[in-house]
Amino acid sequence: MSDSPSSSPPAPSADFAPSGGSTSLSPPPPNGGPYQGKTHFTYEELTDITEGFSTQNILGEGGFGFVYKGKLNDGKLVAVKQLKVGSRQGDREFKAEVEIISRVHHRHLVSLVGYCISDSERLLIYEYVPNQTLEHHLHGKGRPVLEWAKRVRIAIGSAKGLAYLHEDCHPKIIHRDIKSANILLDNEFEVQVADFGLAKLNDTTQTHVSTRVMGTFGYLAPEYAQSGQLTDRSDVFSFGVVLLELITGRKPVDQYHQPASLVEWVNT
Numbered sequence: 691m692s693d694s695p696s697s698s699p700p701a702p703s704a705d706f707a708p709s710g711g712s713t714s715l716s717p718p719p720p721n722g723g724p725y726q727g728k729t730h731f732t733y734e735e736l737t738d739i740t741e742g743f744s745t746q747n748i749l750g751e752g753g754f755g756f757v758y759k760g761k762l763n764d765g766k767l768v769a770v771k772q773l774k775v776g777s778r779q780g781d782r783e784f785k786a787e788v789e790i791i792s793r794v795h796h797r798h799l800v801s802l803v804g805y806c807i808s809d810s811e812r813l814l815i816y817e818y819v820p821n822q823t824l825e826h827h828l829h830g831k832g833r834p835v836l837e838w839a840k841r842v843r844i845a846i847g848s849a850k851g852l853a854y855l856h857e858d859c860h861p862k863i864i865h866r867d868i869k870s871a872n873i874l875l876d877n878e879f880e881v882q883v884a885d886f887g888l889a890k891l892n893d894t895t896q897t898h899v900s901t902r903v904m905g906t907f908g909y910l911a912p913e914y915a916q917s918g919q920l921t922d923r924s925d926v927f928s929f930g931v932v933l934l935e936l937i938t939g940r941k942p943v944d945q946y947h948q949p950a951s952l953v954e955w956v957n958t
């Protein structure tokens with residue numbers, strides 16, 4: 691894996707800042723602890739910052755495994771995503787995710803702080819986003835109804851993050867798993883879109899035919915689900931489902947409704 695900042699970073703733009711790779715790390719702070727400013731972490735360091743991957747620090751669990759809250763020595767909070775071991779598929783996504791995300795910085799995209807490769811362990815360290823996911827605020831039990839103004843702000847923030855990936859990164863980045871669970875929120879309900887683990891650089895303007903269909907049921911563009919034909923439009927379809935979710939408050943798939951599919955429901 692190359693850490694060189696010169697290897698195909700996205701095109702510069704006002705919001706883009708290439709990450710410091712291993713060749714451009716800041717020197718360690720005099721007394722800020724051993725973790726500040728670095729991108730590669732050892733498993734022991736991550737064990738340390740997550741208090742031994744304590745269950746109390748679990749933020750959630752996704753398709754790849756558990757996500758833990760951690761605290762760097764400079765006080766910065768992070769989310770440590772520990773991939774399930776023994777999954778070769780997971781390793782591939784991990785490497786893609788590291789290479790892509792580490793070069794992309796935008797106010798509506800979750801920044802990758804670092805990574806860890808240690809024997810069979812694969813972990814990603816992200817900036818911690820404090821106010822849960824859009825899915826939680828829309829569908830979580832006992833949540834107050836999400837105000838309309840916040841929904842609009844969330845729609846706009848997500849659109850800006852996605853547009854940056856599609857229009858300002860070169861080669862363009864297709865997210866592949868746009869969904870309300872991957873839309874993280876800060877305390878002001880500003881969006882940070884998470885998870886480029888399924889993303890793939892798309893360096894041509896031609897349609898890319900992927901060998902595997904990935905993404906989340908209920909959000910998949912029909913042409914992508916059927917043929918694996920992947921373009922930035924598949925993300926736009928998924929984003930459209932998120933918009934429907936924001937507007938209606940309904941889940942993309944809800945077995946207690948007829949029809950269960952939100953997309954089908956709005957078409958009837």
Ligand SMILES: Nc1ncnc2c1ncn2[C@@H]1O[C@H](COP(=O)(O)OP(=O)(O)OP(=O)(O)O)[C@@H](O)[C@H]1O
Binds near residue numbers: 750755800816871
């Ligand atoms: N950077 C982060 N800051 C704060 N919490 C996070 C962060 N990343 C993930 N989380 C929490 O961890 C949970 C699990 O995330 P994860 O990405 O593993 O699963 P998912 O988004 O539900 O599914 P998928 O594996 O398809 O992305 C999220 O729902 C969120 O609550």
Ligand SMILES: [Mg+2]
Binds near residue numbers: 752871872884885
């Ligand atoms: Mg996720």
